[in-house]
Amino acid sequence: MPKIALGTSREAAQTDCIKALVVEFVTTFLFVFVGVGTSMAAGELEANTLVSLFAVAVAHALVVGVMISAGHISGGHLNPAVTLGLLFGGHITVVRSILYWIDQLLASSAACILLKYLTGGLNTPIHSLASGVGFLQGVIWEVVLTFSLLFTVYATIVDPKKGSIDGLGPMLTGFVVGANILAGGAFSGASMNPARSFGPALVSWDWTDHWVYWVGPLIGGGLAGFIYEYFFIVRTHAPLPHEEEAF
Template sequence: MAKIALGSSREAAQLDCIKALVIEFIATFLFVFAGVGSAMAADRLQAPALVGLFAVAVAHALVVGVMISAGHISGGHLNPAVTMGLLCGGNITVFRSILYIIDQLLASSAACFLLQYLTGGLATPIHTLGIGVSYMQGIVWEIVLTFSLLFTVYATIVDPKKWAQAAQGPILTGFVVGANILAGGAFSGASMNPARSFGPALASWDWTDHWVYWVGPLIGGGLAGFIYENFFIVRTHVALPTNEDAF
């Protein structure tokens, strides 16, 4: 059973943590900039719904794959749900995960405010539930979609016996993000990422259904991390230093 290490505030002063936070901010910023930017471009061009959805899915698939690779120093989480999944699998401390999530939210917000400025004040499209989709349905959609995302992350990147080579894991993760947007975009919005939803909501100051995009992804990500780490990975060493407090 994976242990969840608490960590300590000393981590914030460590050079490797500082570098990781800087890289995580940059990678998340660029991911959200391209992802939200593609949605804004589709709206501006008044693309048909299906064409717009496909364009947004492709943009997210491409930028996710690239930014996970580019952000390898931090692990390229880009997403509080990914951080939660790795935390539940014992691959990151509680303290560092909190720093990562704050970092991701700040990066997403900065990207969305910059997009508003660069587009002359266009609204940043927020994630909302589709017509006729209840809160419970939306949460389940987000749980399933985020579970598939974290399952892919663990299977292709985290698992030491992964089939995929180092360069393939991020690409395959991008593919599943794109596929999930095509599958769930019309229903829940297919966020899978609280930070990706937070930035546009803050910039537009529209919090409609926003809580759904925290509850669903964090449950789905945490569940996938816990299940994969404890049932499918066999480690010959602990994931985190043994001198960390754990429970």
């Protein structure tokens, strides 16, 4: 059974942790910049809803795959739900998880502030529930979509017995993000990522339905991490890996 490691406050001053936080900030910033920027562009261009949704899905799929690969020093989490899933699987300490969450939220906010400036003050579109979609439905959407994201992360990146797909994890994770946006984007917005939702909400100062994008992804991510680690990964000895191996 995976054990959650608390860690110590000294981690924040360690060189490897500082490097990881810098890389996590950069990759999360670029992920949100591209993702939100594409959503803003889709809103400005004259295109039908399906085309816009497809464009947003493709952009997120591409940037997620690249940023996970580019962020190998930090693990390329990009997402508090991913960090929580890895925490529940025993791959990162509580202390470092908290530092990552703060880092991810700051990076998302900075990306959205810059986008607002670069676009001449355009609103950064927030995640919110579609008409007719209730709070419970929205939470369940986000739980299921984020569960599928973390299950893919574990199966293609974390699992030491991933076999022939070794090295393809970042790309495959990007694919599932894009597919999830196509499936759920018209209903819950398919956030799967509290940081991705936080930056636009902060800059627009519009917190409509915002709690859904914390509760759903964190439940889905935590469940996937715990279930995959507990039921599908067999280890005789499983210490916390080095940071480069955590994701």
